[in-house]
Structures are given as C-alpha cells and as structure tokens.
Amino acid sequence: xxxxxxxxxxxxxxxxxxxxxxxxxxxxxxxxxxxxxxxxxxxxxxxxxxxxxxxxxxxxxxxxxxxxxxxxxxxxxxxxxxxxxxxxxxxxxxxxxxxxxxxxxxxxxxxxxxxxxxxxxxxxxxxxxxxxxxxxxxxxxxxxxxxxxxxxxxxxxxxxxxxxxxxxxxxxxxxxxxxxxxxxxxxxxxxxxxxxxxxxxxxxxxxxxxxxxxxxxxxxxxxxxxxxxxxxxxxxxxxxxxxxxxxxxxxxxxxxxxxxxxxxxxxxxxxxxxxxxxxxxxxxxxxxxxxxxxxxxxxxxxxxxxxxxxxxxxxxxxxxxxxxxxxxxxxxxxxxxxxxxxxxxxxxxxxxxxxxxxxxxxxxxxxxxxxxxxxxxxxxxxxxxxxxxxxxxxxxxxxxxxxxxxxxxxxxxxxxxxxxxxxxxxxxxxxxxxxxxxxxxxxxxxxxxxxxxxxxxx
Numbered sequence: 020x021x022x023x024x025x026x027x028x029x030x031x032x033x034x035x036x037x038x039x040x041x042x043x044x045x046x047x048x049x050x051x052x053x054x055x056x057x058x059x060x061x062x063x064x065x066x067x068x069x070x071x072x073x074x075x076x077x078x079x080x081x082x083x084x085x086x087x088x089x090x091x092x093x094x095x096x097x098x099x100x101x102x103x104x105x106x107x108x109x110x111x112x113x114x115x116x117x118x119x120x121x122x123x124x125x126x127x128x129x130x131x132x133x134x135x136x137x138x139x140x141x142x143x144x145x146x147x148x149x150x151x152x153x154x155x156x157x158x159x160x161x162x163x164x165x166x167x168x169x170x171x172x173x174x175x176x177x178x179x180x181x182x183x184x185x186x187x188x189x190x191x192x193x194x195x196x197x198x199x200x201x202x203x204x205x206x207x208x209x210x211x212x213x214x215x216x217x218x219x220x221x222x223x224x225x226x227x228x229x230x231x232x233x234x235x236x237x238x239x240x241x242x243x244x245x246x247x248x249x250x251x252x253x254x255x256x257x258x259x260x261x262x263x264x265x266x267x268x269x270x271x272x273x274x275x276x277x278x279x280x281x282x283x284x285x286x287x288x289x290x291x292x293x294x295x296x297x298x299x300x301x302x303x304x305x306x307x308x309x310x311x312x313x314x315x316x317x318x319x320x321x322x323x324x325x326x327x328x329x330x331x332x333x334x335x336x337x338x339x340x341x342x343x344x345x346x347x348x349x350x351x352x353x354x355x356x357x358x359x360x361x362x363x364x365x366x367x368x369x370x371x372x373x374x375x376x377x378x379x380x381x382x383x384x385x386x387x388x389x390x391x392x393x394x395x396x397x398x399x400x401x402x403x404x405x406x407x408x409x410x411x412x413x414x415x416x417x418x419x420x421x422x423x424x425x426x427x428x429x430x431x432x433x434x435x436x437x438x439x440x441x442x443x444x445x446x447x448x449x450x451x452x453x454x455x456x457x458x459x460x461x462x463x464x465x466x467x468x469x470x471x472x473x474x475x476x477x
Contacts, residue, residue: 025394028404029386030085032393034061036128036412037087040419043127044090048120049077054093054107061085092120114438121427121434128416129359132409136355137348139405144345145354147182151242151340159238164214166204166239173211174203181342183241188365191233194218195377221377228369228378230474244340246281250300250328257327262311264300264328271306272299281330288313292324332400363413370417385467388474424449424456 038060045058049072059065061082069079082088093100094109105111150172155162172180175189193200194216202214216237218224227236234240248270253260270278273287274296288296292315299308313324346354372378384392389411396407420428429452437443444452 024397025390028393028397029390032404032408032411033389034085034087036131036408036415039131039412040124040128040415041088041090043123043125043130044120046127047123048090048092049075051112051116051119052107053109053112053116053120054104055090056093057091058088059091060088062087062089110443114434117434118431118438121431124427125416125419128412128419129363132412132416133352133355133359135405135412136358136409137352139402140346140354141348141351143402144343146336147342147344148184148241148244149340149342150180150183150186152239153242154240156238160216160218161237161239164202164216165212166202166214167206169207169242171205172202173205176201177203186241187233188361190216190237191228192365192368194224194227195372198224225377225379228372229381242340243282244334244336246330246334248278248281248284249331251331252329254327257325258311258314259298259326259328262298262309264298264309264326265302267302268307269301270298271301273297284328288326289323292316292322294324296326329398332402359409359413362410363417366414366417380466381470381473383463383467383470385464385471387468387471423459424452425460426456429456 041058045055048055054075055072055077057078057080059080059082061080062084063082065080065082067081070076071079092109093104093107095105096110100108109117152166152168152170152172155166155168172186174180175186176193178189180186180189190200198217198219198221200216202216203211204214205211218227218237223236227233250259250264250266250268250270252266253264270284272278273284274291276283276287278284278287291313293313295310295312297308297310299306301307311326313326315322316325317323369378369382373380373382392407393404396403419426420431422432423429424433433444433449433452
C-alpha cells in the first residue's frame with residue numbers, strides 16, 4: 020500500500036514538473052518562430068487532440084502515460100519538410116535561437132521553483148529553527164573543538180546561519196575545500212566564541228558526504244523540537260482508525276509506558292510491528308484505552324511498526340526555538356530567488372566534487388528513493404510536498420543542463436560548436452556523442468538504482 024502511495028505522488032510530482040519543463044521549450048520556440056508540430060502532455064498514443072494557435076496551428080495532445088510530456092519541433096533530420104516551412108524548421112533557425120529554446124526548459128523549472136517558493140513565503144512567512152546543539156558525542160570532532168550541549172551556532176566562516184538547514188549546507192563546503200570550518204558559537208551563558216572543526220583526512224571528509232553522515236560523523240545533533248503526542252490525521256482503514264482513534268486525541272501511554280512527545284509514539288510503535296498494543300489517550304478531558312494490532316511497513320530495509328496516524332501538521336513552537344518572519348511580497352521574492360540560487364549552487368558544487376571523487380556517489384538517488392521522498396512529503400502535508408516540488412524542479416533543471424548528449428546541456432554544446440565553426444558538426448561526431456550520452460546516462464541510472472536498492476535493504 021505504501022509503495023502504491025509513493026508511486027502515485029512520484030508520478031504526480033515528476034509528471035507535472037516535466038510538463039513545466041517542456042512548456043518552457045514550447046513557449047520560447049513559438050515566440051522565436053520555430054514551427055511546433057505537437058505539444059503532448061503524457062506519452063503514448065494521444066487520447067485527445069486539439070489544434071491550437073489559429074493561423075499557426077499546433078497540435079495539443081493528451082496521452083495516457085502520465086510521466087511528463089514532450090514538444091515536437093519541425094526538423095529536417097526526421098523527415099521531409101515542405102519548402103514553405105523550411106525556414107522555420109529547427110535546423111534552419113540560427114544557432115543562438117536553438118540554444119535559447121534548449122535553455123528554456125531548465126529555465127522554466129527554475130522559474131517555477133522560485134514562484135512556488137515565493138508564494139509559500141509570502142503567504143506563510145519563514146520559520147527559522149534556531150541551530151541549538153543537542154547531543155554531542157564524547158571524543159568526536161565536535162567535542163574536541165569544544166562544542167557543548169545548548170550552544171547555538173551563529174555563523175560558519177563568518178556567514179550567518181539562522182536556521183538548521185543553513186548549518187548543514189554551510190558546513191560541508193569549507194570542510195570539503197580545506198578540511199576545516201570556523202564556527203561562531205554562543206554558549207548557554209551568552210559567551211560568543213570561535214571553534215574550529217578540523218577534518219584533515221580526505222577519506223574521512225568523503226565519508227562525511229554520505230547521506231545523513233555529516234552531523235553523525237562530526238559528532239553532534241541538533242536539539243529536537245518538542246512535538247506533542249497529539250494525533251493529527253488518521254488513516255481510516257489503518258490500525259488506529261479501526262480502533263476508533265481520531266484527530267485531536269492525545270496519546271499518553273503505550274503498553275503502560277508513558278509518552279512525552281510524538282517521537283516517543285513513533286519509537287514505541289516502530290519497535291513492535293505486527294504485535295498487539297494497548298494505547299491510553301485523552302479525548303475531551305476523558306481518559307480512554309484501546310487495544311489494537313500494530314501494522315508493518317518496510318523502512319530502509321527494516322520492518323517497523325505503524326498504526327496509521329500522523330502528527331499535527333501545524334505546531335506553535337516557542338520563540339526560544341523557532342523564529343517566525345513575515346515577509347512582504349518583494350522580500351519573499353528576493354528570499355525565494357536567493358534560496359533557489361543557493362540550492363542550485365550547492366547541488367552543482369557537490370556534483371562537480373563527486374566527479375573529482377571528493378563526494379560519495381551514494382548521494383545519487385534514483386526513482387525508488389525519489390518516490391519514497393514524494394510519498395513521505397505528501398504524508399507530512401501540503402507545505403512539505405510543495406517544498407519537495409521546489410527541490411525536484413531545481414534538480415531537473417540542473418540535470419538537464421549537464422553537458423551530456425541527449426540532454427539539453429549536451430545539445431547546447433552541439434549548437435554552440437556549430438555557431439563557432441559556422442557549420443554543423445558531422446553526423447559521425449553527433450552519432451558518437453549520442454552513443455557516449457546513452458552510456459553516461461545508463462551509468463548514472465545504474466548507480467542511482469544501486470543506491471536505491473542498497474538503501475531499501477540496508
């Protein structure tokens with residue numbers, strides 16, 4: 020059931036974002052005078068067709084396989100072209116115009132990500148989770164540097180880090196670059212001091228780039244936010260739903276073990292897949308008890324217990340933990356554009372360093388992991404899923420700009436070479452490039468799928 024749910028949201032997310040990508044090609048091609056033959060939403064034999072464009076007709080098609088779409092331009096390489104339309108075929112347009120059409124797809128994904136992030140921040144503002152240190156492992160890199168429980172990280176290499184996610188991104192760059200990072204830290208007593216995280220061993224630095232290994236390898240975790248053990252949503256046909264639990268119920272104990280927050284609920288239930296459990300909870304001030312059989316789910320190759328409930332989607336945290344900022348429309352747009360740029364820059368640097376062997380290839384994710392992330396973000400609520408769309412849209416843009424033939428970036432290289440030479444590249448060169456492109460894509464897909472399977476089976 021979980022697999023179907025994740026696959027559904029994967030299709031929704033990736034299919035929609037590929038349509039956004041193709042619309043960018045379509046819109047710019049029409050504006051520059053290219054002859055667009057078809058814009059298809061979905062793949063396969065069209066279910067519905069409609070001619071749009073008036074004096075410059077183009078077929079708009081709806082096809083049954085919802086994994087994106089494609090734009091078909093008039094192209095002499097694919098068949099005869101009427102003399103009256105030859106000047107509008109792809110191969111007869113100036114190279115700079117072809118490059119703009121190819122760039123339009125990735126650009127459309129970037130613009131979509133910025134606009135979506137802008138709307139979210141304009142409506143909801145920004146919640147900065149203050150980077151307050153929780154547990155510090157004895158003898159670790161963080162402990163040797165002097166980091167202690169309750170410290171708040173203010174800046175890394177003089178760059179302010181107001182949120183937990185900023186710390187994660189900004190720590191990796193300097194450590195990979197020269198093996199050290201300077202942290203400005205404020206202790207619980209209010210004293211501000213500078214600490215140095217030093218990782219001189221290149222092998223250890225590479226290990227830190229593996230998924231979820233950065234903070235663990237450095238030896239510290241952030242303070243966990245207190246989430247009350249209150250039920251947010253209940254899956255109707257899940258164990259909790261069948262037992263009668265409802266949204267708003269406050270779980271107080273599981274098998275007579277007191278529950279302090281929602282993390283306790285997850286921990287206790289995860290440990291007993293398939294077993295019977297007694298839940299004590301409060302509803303309307305009254306104490307109640309139910310007995311239910313815990314369900315099972317696969318998570319990272321392990322079987323864990325699930326009862327079909329989620330935490331509250333909106334929680335009011337104290338200002339001592341979370342700082343909320345409301346933004347004007349202009350400020351929200353600037354923040355969205357800056358974050359989209361920073362996320363893309365981080366992804367680009369990580370990919371470049373992966374090619375140099377400095378970053379673990381375990382960071383490559385394939386369709387299985389992306390589907391899992393899609394399902395989990397959808398479970399977490401609309402805001403989480405929209406944030407997932409932002410990340411995936413930027414990733415699609417970057418991926419398509421890679422200089423690999425068959426992708427937009429590789430085709431841009433071909434068009435730029437033709438522009439410089441003043442004539443098209445030979446068919447032999449283009450064919451060789453396509454073969455290399457296929458091999459590289461198959462290699463990337465193979466590594467990503469291997470990582471997916473490894474994560475599923477531990």
